[in-house]
Amino acid sequence: MAHQAEVSMKVNGAESKSVIEPRMLLVHYLREELNLTGTHIGCDTSQCGACTVLLDGDPVKSCTVLAVQANGKSITTVEGLASKEGLHPIQMSFWEKHGLQCGFCTPGVMIAAIGLLNENPDPSEEEIRLALEGVICRCTGYQFIVDAVKHAAQTLREAGETKVAMADSMKA
Ligand code: FES
Numbered sequence: 602m603a604h605q606a607e608v609s610m611k612v613n614g615a616e617s618k619s620v621i622e623p624r625m626l627l628v629h630y631l632r633e634e635l636n637l638t639g640t641h642i643g644c645d646t647s648q649c650g651a652c653t654v655l656l657d658g659d660p661v662k663s664c665t666v667l668a669v670q671a672n673g674k675s676i677t678t679v680e681g682l683a684s685k686e687g688l689h690p691i692q693m694s695f696w697e698k699h700g701l702q703c704g705f706c707t708p709g710v711m712i713a714a715i716g717l718l719n720e721n722p723d724p725s726e727e728e729i730r731l732a733l734e735g736v737i738c739r740c741t742g743y744q745f746i747v748d749a750v751k752h753a754a755q756t757l758r759e760a761g762e763t764k765v766a767m768a769d770s771m772k773a
């Protein structure tokens with residue numbers, strides 16, 4: 602039997618623990634072990650960004666991280682954004698500003714946007730485009746995505762949020 606490793610991490614506020622092959626990528630752990638299929642796989646070259654999740658608050662491409670490297674850490678996926686009160690302000694902004702078409706890239710785009718807004722609550726268009734350059738969208742032409750992120754930033758500033766609250770932290 603292949604060597605196995607035990608991993609435990611907090612995913613969207615819930616503790617998860619599994620025994621896996623040490624070579625398992627974080628994206629496969631999330632999708633196959635935890636059934637969190639909102640984190641997408643759009644390439645096998647680490648270029649598309651559809652797999653982007655927050656790892657201890659920082660956006661990472663989860664196809665470039667081994668699940669064992671996330672041991673003991675905290676992960677947020679797109680499933681962690683909405684709460685029982687409704688959609689997250691980022692999701693609402695993408696809805697209102699038509700920041701998606703097919704939606705395949707959208708989970709990664711929104712997570713990357715959260716990473717940006719946590720660092721910079723009032724980004725310029727250029728800063729938004731720079732922060733999102735690692736996530737590729739084949740449909741939208743990006744302008745509506747930029748508009749959605751600007752709108753989300755404004756909504757969060759008006760709400761007085763200096764960090765983008767996650768559904769799991771709002772539950773706590
Ligand atoms: S699946 Fe394309 S960058 Fe991760």
Ligand code: FES
Pocket residue numbers: 700701702703704705706707737738739740741
């Ligand atoms: S909305 Fe289709 S890939 Fe971005």
